[in-house]
Amino acid sequence: DAGVIQSPRHEVTEMGQEVTLRCKPISGHDYLFWYRQTMMRGLELLIYFNNNVPIDDSGMPEDRFSAKMPNASFSTLKIQPSEPRDSAVYFCAIKDRGYGSPLHFGNGTRLTVT
Amino acid sequence: AQSVTQPDIHITVSEGASLELRCNYSYGATPYLFWYVQSPGQGLQLLLKYFSGDTLVQGIKGFEAEFKRSQSSFNLRKPSVHWSDAAEYFCAVAPGAGSYQLTFGKGTKLSVIP
Numbered sequence: 001d002a003g004v005i006q007s008p009r010h011e012v013t014e015m016g017q018e019v020t021l022r023c024k025p026i027s028g029h030d031y032l033f034w035y036r037q038t039m040m041r042g043l044e045l046l047i048y049f050n051n052n053v054p055i056d057d058s059g060m061p062e063d064r065f066s067a068k069m070p071n072a073s074f075s076t077l078k079i080q081p082s083e084p085r086d087s088a089v090y091f092c093a094i095k096d097r098g099y100g101s102p103l104h105f106g107n108g109t110r111l112t113v114t
Numbered sequence: 115a116q117s118v119t120q121p122d123i124h125i126t127v128s129e130g131a132s133l134e135l136r137c138n139y140s141y142g143a144t145p146y147l148f149w150y151v152q153s154p155g156q157g158l159q160l161l162l163k164y165f166s167g168d169t170l171v172q173g174i175k176g177f178e179a180e181f182k183r184s185q186s187s188f189n190l191r192k193p194s195v196h197w198s199d200a201a202e203y204f205c206a207v208a209p210g211a212g213s214y215q216l217t218f219g220k221g222t223k224l225s226v227i228p
Binding site: 004045 | 155
């Protein structure tokens with residue numbers, strides 16, 4: 001997890017509010033991924049970027065979800081408006097450059113929508 | 115589409131005992147398989163991976179896994195469990211070594227009795 005910093009660690013918000021989750025890769029990478037983890041559905045891939053370009057966002061559940069990667073050192077996942085069913089742990093992960101290199105996960109953001 | 119099944123939701127073992135965590139996958143071509151570990155409040159850490167070659171792969175922390183194509187399995191093993199191994203373990207499959215569109219199993223939570 002040393003390669004990715006996520007903020008905030010915990011977020012509690014009311015239904016209808018906008019939520020922005022942040023990811024800062026601190027090591028070289030070529031891919032960045034956003035995952036969501038819930039008890040019911042496990043780990044789900046939401047979207048991933050290659051060299052800052054979104055490649056596949058088919059896992060994004062609804063139009064309320066959007067993600068951006070303005071540069072190699074920063075990515076955001078936004079939910080607007082948030083709903084209680086969005087409550088989950090959201091992980092950002094990066095892949096080191098090079099064939100066969102592993103994913104490095106951040107420590108996640110635990111989102112609670114009341 | 116690929117899928118992963120971890121049939122055991124929760125396993126409890128005594129410290130010093132051997133461990134085997136089961137993983138079955140479904141994929142039409144040669145799978146690329148991974149085991150990750152997640153400690154409470156942390157992201158996922160790669161334990162080991164299988165791309166090709168020797169079907170018995172060694173990982174970190176004394177873990178190993180064996181790929182059995184005939185059984186569509188990739189079970190994780192450790193000969194002697196330590197209390198610090200208590201965590202949740204995830205098996206994952208990707209359609210190619212260069213692809214990191216991982217599909218994760220639901221995870222197996224390991225508890226260790228002192």
